[in-house]
Amino acid sequence: MESLKLTEVTELPSVVDIVTAARALGLSRTYAYELAKRGEFPCKVIRIGTGYRVPTAPLLDLLGLATPTGPARKD
Numbered sequence: 731m732e733s734l735k736l737t738e739v740t741e742l743p744s745v746v747d748i749v750t751a752a753r754a755l756g757l758s759r760t761y762a763y764e765l766a767k768r769g770e771f772p773c774k775v776i777r778i779g780t781g782y783r784v785p786t787a788p789l790l791d792l793l794g795l796a797t798p799t800g801p802a803r804k805d
Contacts, residue, residue, distance in 0.1 A: 731759055739793065742786045748775065751784035754793065 734754045742750070748771075752762030755772065765771040766782045773788040 739790070740795065742789075744786050745776070745783045746786055746789070748782040748784060751789055754789060 731749075731753055733756045734750070739754050742754075746754075748762050748766055749759050751771075751773070752759055755762075757765075762771065763782075766775050766777075771782075771784075773792045774785055776783045776785065
């Protein structure tokens, strides 16, 4: 499985599947599922039924990338 490029990582939606998160971290699909199943995935994982989802913000934090922010609010 090929790792994600930086430009691909910065364009991720707010939540990704565990395979995409694994690609961003350079992990194999199998190892990512093993870690998630044991509760040892290196960032937050949400279990939905039999699937796993990873919020992008903690993933970006783990990778040392700034979390994208929206435009400044004008009150």
